[in-house]
Amino acid sequence: MKFIVQWSGLPTAENAVIERFMKTGGQTPEGVKLLGRWHAIGGLHGVAIVESDDPQAMAALTLDWGDLLTMSVFPAMTDEDLGAAVGKYQAARQ
Template sequence: MKFIVQWNGQPTAQQSAIERFMKTGGALPPDGIKMLGRWHTIGELSGCAIIEADNTAPMAAWMLQWGDIFEFTISPAVTDEELGAALGAYQAQAGK
């Protein structure tokens, strides 16, 4: 399943975030998570990533590695094709 991961940090955490990112290279996700892409907001301590995972346990472990610096929001995501299939099924059911 795909997830949208968003993070936000307070300006007071900037130095800690820089130091940890430079030391770890952004700490790639643990086994069980495939990162499809990650983007950072210029001039802010925020960004987002699209990941795939079969369960939430590795996501929890990954977020805990950065939880002292960032707040996270994780939401399930679907592609256009997946949404289209769901909408088609909904329309077919509503038409009955």
């Protein structure tokens, strides 16, 4: 399953975030595949798309950075997946 991961942090955490990112490369835990990650310019904000079937690995991802960043994780669907779900919903209503 794909997930959207959003994060933000306070400016006071910037040096610690940079240090950890440079040390770890921002690697995801085992069981979480990073599909893409984007960082805002000029702040501790960003978004990543990850894939995992392991809720414990997803929890580990948020715990790895939870002391420095506020993270939100949402299940994600592609256009094709959403289209199939909407089509199934519409068919059931007819």
